[in-house]
Amino acid sequence: MHPDQKSNYDRLSWNIALTVITVSLMPLILVGGVIFHQFRSIYREKVYAHLAEVVDKHAANINTFLQDKLTEVQYISRTSTHDQLVDPVYLDRALRGMQQQYGRIFVDLGVVDAEGRQVSYAGPFSLAGADYSQADWFLGSKGRNASISDVFSGLRQSPHFIISVAQGEGESRLLLRATIDFLAFSYLVQDIRIGETGFAYIVNSRGVYQTRPKDERNQDLDLTPLRQLPRPTTIAGVSIYESSDRDGDTYVTVSAPIKGGDWELIYQQKVSDAFSAMTRTELVTLAIFLLGGFGIVSMAVIVSRKLVDRCRVIDQEAELMNKQMVETGRLAAIGELAAGIAHEINNPVAIMIEEAGWASDLMEDEGKDLPSAAEIHRALNQVASQGRRCKDITHKLLSFARQTDSRSSDISVPAFIREVVELSMQQARFAQVDFALDLDESMPEISASSTELQQVLLNLVNNAIQAMEPEGGKLSIxxxxxxxxxxxxxxxTGPGIPAANLARIFDPFFTTKPVGKGSGLGLSICFGIIHQMGGEIEVESAVGVGTRFIIRLPVPSPSMQHETRQEMRHD
Structure with a gap:
């Protein structure tokens, strides 16, 4: 190419590139900026709305829990007389009934008189006669028909809280109190987990924890709002704001009042965690914009060289194709050579076996009296045994070399299964898998492609062996x-297949193996091969018991088998 022509072409290429970049990127940047801003606003509002809804729903669940337990205690109080409440036997029977209905949520029951002395008790602790006159929960219950205390340790030195219901007035006033299991109550709060850093807890009006915080670092959290955040107007009483701890981490904090405002349910999650999906989306979007811009610039720059690059790719593909053809031809030549060698070796080996048998017969007739007759017999038997071994090896090599023909042929199923088992024996030993064969030698031959049927059986056998690794097991065929x-x-006898996966086991690309361990095509191919042969394949499995694959293939009539043999001889 003339230097002037090359210079003009380069100048034109740059002019086109600048025009394409300007016309393409400017609208892309403007539209992208607007979409990016709207996405951030909408996503933040959805996150806040979701957190507010979750906290509000859990606050309602906790209020329902407390109200249900209070109602149960009130029911016991209303349906019991003064004499029944002070009877420990009656109280114990009432406690067992509550535990049968609600589980171990109710730890114990007690009846406290107007002076704070426990006059009746049912439960696992020795609290009969305990003095609660100075206990905060007792003082807080005065003048109230029903009350729920804050969480405290008390005489039993373990966190719990009290639900108390009053009966009577003045000196005859009795207080039926029930202790609620702290762990059961804590689980209601600990269930609120969103993301990796989200956690929830309850504090009372004095800021004292009523449930266990996530860890000691929670003690450092400052609930002073840094800024108020938008919340759904349909959810009343829920506050959303940002707060920070001593390490400078910023949290999204959502709070909702419970127990009539005496407690507050607080959920906190790091801002980076709450908006991690948005951040990832923004990064992916930015990467797409950058890649798109880079693609536009690259397209404008390399458009003039596209034809040359295409020709270079074509030449490279042609060269690679030539190498593959040479390699394929070389492998085919090696296969033919191996088959020829195996065929040539098979003839002298057969003669060697026959001669060894003939020599053994001579020894039986004429050489019994020789001093080394036993040793000669051993040597002849060894020659015959090793000859048969060589013949078996060459037979397998010939079978492998001839399996390029996918046409149907008559196959003895028992013999075919033995060949497949022999091929898989080494892998089975390594996986500690034992074979158990139950073969009907009298069954007729079937007409099928030996290559395809071998592919099906090998796939099923290998899958079974892999399923039983590394503990091992038994593979029955x-x-x-x-x-x-x-x-x-x-x-x-492997781990079995879950019932939910059985319906999809033959679907293409469906696999339960780890990524990189399976393509999900093996059983799908097996399904297609068997159906192409006019047969069926079924699977039965139970978790913890094992898996069974059943293959049903048609057996041709004797006349069809005769016609097939005639066609094969004609070919």
Whole structure:
């Protein structure tokens, strides 16, 4: 190319690039900025609304919990007389009834007189006659028909709180109190977990924790609002604001009053965690914008070189194709050479076995009296045994080399299963898997592609072995005739397949193996091969018991088998 032409072409390329960049990026930047701003606003409002709804719902659940327990205590008080309440046996029976209905939420019951002395008690502690006259919960219950105390340790030195209901007036006034299990109550609050840093707790009007905080660092949280945040107008009483701790971490704080305003349910989550999805989306969006801009610039710059690059790619693909063709031809030549060598070796090995047998017969007839007759017999048996071993190896090599033909042929199912088991034996030993074969030698041959049927059986056997790793187990394979069909069963003692996955087990790309361990195509291919052969494949499984695959294949009639053999001989 002439230097002047190259210079003009480069100048034109840059002019086109600048025009495309200006026209393309300016609207992209303006639209992207507007969308980005609207997305942030809408997403923040949705996060605040979601947190407010969650906290409000849990606050309602906690209020319902407290009201239900208060109602139960009130019911016991209303349906019991003065004499019944001071009877420990009656009180114990009432406690057992409450525990049967609600579980161990109610720890104990007690009846306290007007002076604060416990006159009757039912529960696991030795609190009969306990003096509660100076206890905060007792003082707080004076003048009230029903009350729920704050959480405290008390005489039992473990956190709990009291629900008390009054009966009578003056000196005859009795107070039925019930202790609520602190852990059961705490679980109502601990269930509020969103993200990695979200946690919730309850404080009373003096700021004292009523449930356990997430860790000691929670003691450093400052509930003083840094700024008020928008909340849904449909949720009354819920406050949303930002707060920070001593480390400078900023939290989204959502609070809602409970127990008539005596307590407050507080949920906190780091701002970075609450908006982590938005941050990731923003980063991905920014990356897409940058990649899009880079793509526009790159397109404008390299448009003049596209044809040359395309030609270079075509040349590289052609060169790679040539290398692959050479490699394929080399492998095919090696396969033919191996098959030829195996065939040539098979003939002398067969002669060697026959000669060893003939020599053994001669020894039986004429060499019994030789001093080394036993040693000669051992050597001849060894020659025959090793010869048969060589013949078996060459037979397998020939079978492997000939499996490029996908046409149907007559197959003896028991013999075919033994070949597959032999191929998988080493993997099974390593996985501590034992084979159990139950083969019907009298079943007729089937007409199928040996390559495809081997692929199906190997896939099922390998899946079963992998399922039983590393503990090991038993792999049972059987074959026989049922209702005029050839039936092959592959059953393992592995962990089994959940019922929810059984319906999808033959779907393409469905796999329960870890990423990188399976493509999800093996069983789908097996399903297609068996159905192409006119058969069916089924699966039965139970978790903790094992899995069974059942293959049903049609058996051709004798006349069809004869026609198939004639066609194969003709080919």
């Amino acid at each position: 059987s074959c026989g005739m049922q209702e005029g069909q050839a039936v092959i069963t592959v059953e393992d």
